[in-house]
Every structure is written in structure tokens, then in C-alpha cells.
Amino acid sequence: MLGVSIILGLIGVVCILDSRILGRLNMERPLFTCTLVGLALGDLPTGLLVGASLELMSLGIVNIGAAAPPDMNMAAIITCAFAILTDATMETALALAVPIAVLGQMIGVVVRTLLANLTHVADRAIEQGRFDRAWQMHIVWGTLFYSLMYFIPIFLAVYMGTDMVQSIVSVVPAWFTDGLNLGSKFLTAYGIALLLSTMLNKELTVFFVLGFFLVGYLGLNITAIAIFAVIIAVVLSGLKFRTAAGPGALAGDGLDDYDPLEDDL
Amino acid sequence: MGEKMAVKKRSDFKKYFQFFWRSWNIQASWNYERQMNMGFLYGIAPTLDELYPDESDPVQRQHKQEAYERHMAFYNCTPQTSAFTLGLAASMEEQYALDRENFNPDTINAVKTSLMGPLSGVGDSFFQGTVRIIAFGLGISLAQQGSILGPILAIILSFIPAWFVTWYGGKLGYTMGSKYLTKLQGGGLMDQLMYVCGIVGLMVVGAMVASMVGITTPIAFESTGLVLQDVVDSILPQALSLLITLVMLALIRRKVPTGWLLLICIFGGIVINALGILV
Numbered sequence: 001m002l003g004v005s006i007i008l009g010l011i012g013v014v015c016i017l018d019s020r021i022l023g024r025l026n027m028e029r030p031l032f033t034c035t036l037v038g039l040a041l042g043d044l045p046t047g048l049l050v051g052a053s054l055e056l057m058s059l060g061i062v063n064i065g066a067a068a069p070p071d072m073n074m075a076a077i078i079t080c081a082f083a084i085l086t087d088a089t090m091e092t093a094l095a096l097a098v099p100i101a102v103l104g105q106m107i108g109v110v111v112r113t114l115l116a117n118l119t120h121v122a123d124r125a126i127e128q129g130r131f132d133r134a135w136q137m138h139i140v141w142g143t144l145f146y147s148l149m150y151f152i153p154i155f156l157a158v159y160m161g162t163d164m165v166q167s168i169v170s171v172v173p174a175w176f177t178d179g180l181n182l183g184s185k186f187l188t189a190y191g192i193a194l195l196l197s198t199m200l201n202k203e204l205t206v207f208f209v210l211g212f213f214l215v216g217y218l219g220l221n222i223t224a225i226a227i228f229a230v231i232i233a234v235v236l237s238g239l240k241f242r243t244a245a246g247p248g249a250l251a252g253d254g255l256d257d258y259d260p261l262e263d264d265l
Numbered sequence: 266m267g268e269k270m271a272v273k274k275r276s277d278f279k280k281y282f283q284f285f286w287r288s289w290n291i292q293a294s295w296n297y298e299r300q301m302n303m304g305f306l307y308g309i310a311p312t313l314d315e316l317y318p319d320e321s322d323p324v325q326r327q328h329k330q331e332a333y334e335r336h337m338a339f340y341n342c343t344p345q346t347s348a349f350t351l352g353l354a355a356s357m358e359e360q361y362a363l364d365r366e367n368f369n370p371d372t373i374n375a376v377k378t379s380l381m382g383p384l385s386g387v388g389d390s391f392f393q394g395t396v397r398i399i400a401f402g403l404g405i406s407l408a409q410q411g412s413i414l415g416p417i418l419a420i421i422l423s424f425i426p427a428w429f430v431t432w433y434g435g436k437l438g439y440t441m442g443s444k445y446l447t448k449l450q451g452g453g454l455m456d457q458l459m460y461v462c463g464i465v466g467l468m469v470v471g472a473m474v475a476s477m478v479g480i481t482t483p484i485a486f487e488s489t490g491l492v493l494q495d496v497v498d499s500i501l502p503q504a505l506s507l508l509i510t511l512v513m514l515a516l517i518r519r520k521v522p523t524g525w526l527l528l529i530c531i532f533g534g535i536v537i538n539a540l541g542i543l544v
Contacts, residue, residue, distance in 0.1 A: 019292055020290065020295075021290035021292075021293050022289050022290070023289035023290075023291075023292075023344035023345050023427055023431060024292075024344065024392070024427075025420060025424050025427055026397055026400065026420060026423040027420060029397075029401065031401060031404050031405060031408060032416045035413065035415075035416040045411055048408040048411055048413065048415065048416070049408070049409070049411075051408060052405045052408040052409045052415070055404075055408075056473070056477050059398075059401070059473075112295065112297045113296070113297055115295070115297075116296040116297045116298035118303075119294075119296055119298055119299055119302060119303060119337070122306070122337065123334075123337060126330060126333045126337065127330070129320065129326060129330060131329065131333055134303075134306060134310075134333060134337075135307040135310045137294060137303055138294040138304055138306065138307040139290065139293055139294075139307055141294070142293040142295075142303065142304075143290075143293045143294075146293065175535075175538070175539055176535065178538050178544075179534050179535030179536070179539060180534060180535065181534070181538070181544075182535075182538040182544060183530050183531040183532075183533065183534025183535060183538075184534070185478060185479060185480050185509075185534070186480075186509060186513075186529075186530035186531075186533060186534050187527070187530045187531075188477065188478050188479075189480070189506065189509040189512075189513050190513045190517075190526060190530055192470060192473055192474055192477075192478065192510055192513075193511075193513035193516075193517055194513075194517060195398070195470055196467075196510070197514055197517045197518060198394065199394060199463065199466055199467055199470065200467070204463045204464060204467050205467075207463075207464045207467040207468050207471070208467040208468070208470060208471040209471060210468055210471060211467065211468035211469060211470065211471025211472040211474075211475075212471035212472065212474050212475045212503070212507060213471075213475075214468075214472065214475075215471075215475035215476050215503070216475045216501065216502040216503045217502065220472070221406060221476070222402045222403055222405075222406045222469065222473070222476065223403055225402075225468055225469055225471075225472040226399050226403065226468075226469055228468070229464060229468035230461075230465055232464060232468070233460070233462075233464035233465050234461065236464065237457050237460050237461050237464075240460065241456075241457050
């Protein structure tokens, strides 16, 4: 269990460092981290399924800049580990992992405050002419603290929590797990709605509806939708931005033909 | 420490690589006070070290110290698009070092500050709002079929544009600088890009509602043999998924707090499922 916990903690480090030192290549997302968990624990199919479900739920949650609880990226790793290591369903595992991720988020607040203090250390280092020390605060200490912020909660959750989760799962009634299953579908709808709330505007609503109906009635898959969407968008933007430049030119032509001063002459 | 006298000029490739890599890791010390300040300093440090190599000379040392302090100011930007600002700031520092009389160093931070907003806006909506949605829309649908290609494809599709924008952003910022920025803003190119991204993103999200939420109703009338879900499917497939998504959207628009919404999802799910209304 110790070895497994350490490996999962290290997957957590990959997850947090993706946005810290790789500019956010989306390796922090549940779809990727759960696949890693699945590979590490020798159950890839579960890893993929849990990853896909959690990815959908957290689709609208984007950790840009400041932290917004709950940290779904951390919760995803713990959930997937519980789902594989115990008899828990994905939904039950998620319900148990979210409180841990909320605690993890609090550690995140501490880390970001601590780094604010390191900024002052860097300020002083520059005053003293110790220039290397200033940027080491960033790449060495920043990286280290953020890594620990993910490693510690995940390690502890898996190392100490797995047996507890197993004993909880064995007494959970069926109506509860079925209810959580519907709840997870609501969460998926919520995740997508969160995304929509930032993207949707009056002019473009029709394209959301179009995407929905193309799948609903014609049963096209997402790849097909993405390809058609790019074609439609390129054609329409060509038209839109040509005519946007057009009226000025046309109006100019019109003025050449029709000179209002002619009447006065 | 003997090295500091022998700082060589970097090759262009090394310079561009540093803009690239040090933009990607700009969030390593993200903090509540000045956010990415130390990240930006780390990015521009090689340029400053190159411009003021001799710390034993008090004048150079003074200039170097001023420059380091200058770049400890508040900064926050999408890492990929931030490379453009880093390249531009590096070229401005070089100009300033050449001609200290006629160049006001305050303009360097003024340029950084003025670029943060627009570059973050475009960067976040492009990378998180469009690239991610397409990459993960495809990735999720493959993963649901049990294919490991799903997550792999999602990461490759995320990587390519991120690499491209960061690498060429840094290069453009450094070589063409402010000239390119006005061209970019003036030509309506940004508006066109945002328009295309908006359409593609929304169509993929619409498709996701229809293919990935999957809410159905078990309600059936035994007396008439009518299964409600069959009726719904024959009129508008996935109508319930769309309905629930729109309800969630309405709740979000009414600024219901996130914590409450999560509780509504979980407990609503348990209650509605127990009542036999939805599955």
C-alpha cells in the first residue's frame, strides 16, 4: 500500500506541475490523470471510464489563476484510486473524494500565501545583489511547494483512507448508489452548463442548438461535429468579415454615384 | 562564480527556447500577492544577466538591480500568450541598455501591464474555451469506448497549438515587437479568430449535451403500455438531457452559489431517483 500511495502521489505531482511548469497542456485533467492511475494500478478500463465521466463533470471548471474549490483535478485522482482499489462505484468514490479535495484546496491557499512571502524574500535578495537567489524562489521553491500541495493529500488519502472507504462501501444501500448515479449525471449537466455560461451569446446560440440536433436526430459523433463545425465556422467568418469590410467600400461607391450636393447645383 | 565575467551572448535559438520554456513555467510560483511576478522575472533574468554581466562594476550592478526590481511587479497572463510579452519586454530591455538617455524604463512595465488583459482574454478563450473543448470532446468519446487513444489524442491536440503559440509568440514579440501587435489588433484578425472559436466550441458543446449527459425517465403507464421515454425519443431525442442542462444554466445565471449547486445535484439526484422520475 505504501508503494501504491507514493506512485499515486507522484501522479498528483504530474497533475499540478502541468499548469505550473508546462503552461497547462491539460495533463492535469481527469481524463489524463485517471488513465495514469488506471495504468499504475493495472486496471486501465476503469481508469478510462472514471476519467471520461469525471472529465465531463468538471468540463466547466477551469483553474485559471486563483483556486476555486472544490479542486476536481485532485478529487479525480483520489476517486479513481478508490474506484479501483475498493468495491466502490465511481459515484460513491467521488462522494468520498470531494471532501478530501476541499481539504486539499485549503492547503492550496496556504501554499499561495507562503509563496507571497517568498516574493518578499526575493525582493530582499535583489536588494542584496543575490540575483540567482531571487529567481530560485520561483523555479525551485515554487515548484517544490506546489508539488507537495498535491503529493501530501493524495498520499494520505490513499494510504490511510482505502480501508475506511471499503468499510463504508460495504454498508451503502442500493437506493443511495442509484441516486448518486443520477446525481453524477446532474453534475455532468452542471459542468456543461458552466461552460455554456461563459461561451453563450445571442449571436452564437444557434450553433449550440445545431450541434445538439445534429447528434440528437442524425446520431453523428463528436469527431464529425468538430469537422463540420470548423467548415461552417470558416465559411461563415469569411462571409461575415468580408461584408464587414464591404459596407464601407459599398457606401463609398454609392457616394460616388449619388452626390447629395448635385441637388443644390 | 568565475563564470560571471565570461557571460557569452546567447544564440537566437537559445534565446527563443528560453522565452518558450520560461513562459510555460511562469506559474510555478503563482501567489496571492503579485501572482506571476517571480515567473516573469525568471523569464527575463537571462536577458538581464546578459546585458549587465559585470557585477563587480558598481554602475552595472546598480542597473541590473533596478532591472530585476522592475520585473518583480505584479504580472498575470495566460502562459502561452505571455511568451509574446516576454519577447517584447526582452527586446525593450536591450534597447534601454543601449540607449539609457532616450528610453524611459517605465514604458517596459507599462507595455507589460497593457498586454496582460487582452492576451489573457484571447489566450484563455482560445486554449481553455476552444482547444480544450474540442480535444477533450474527442478524447472523452474515445475513452468511453474503452480506447486509450482518447486521453492520448486529447493531450496531443492540446500540445500542438500550445507549443506553436508559445514558440512563435516569443519569437514574434522579440523580433517584431510592438509593430506586430498593432497589426494584429487593427486587422480584425483577433475578432475573426474569436468568432470561429465561438462557433466550433458551441457546436461541440451542443453535441456533448446530446451524447454524454444521458438522463432518461423510467416513467411508464402500465394500463396503456405507454413508456414515456419512447415518446420523448420519437419527438426529440435527448430532450431531458437538454432540459436539465438548461435548468443548470438558468441556476448559474441567477448566481446560485457553486456549493449550493453541487448539493442540489447530489441530493436532487438521490431524491428524484428515489421518486422514480428520472434515471
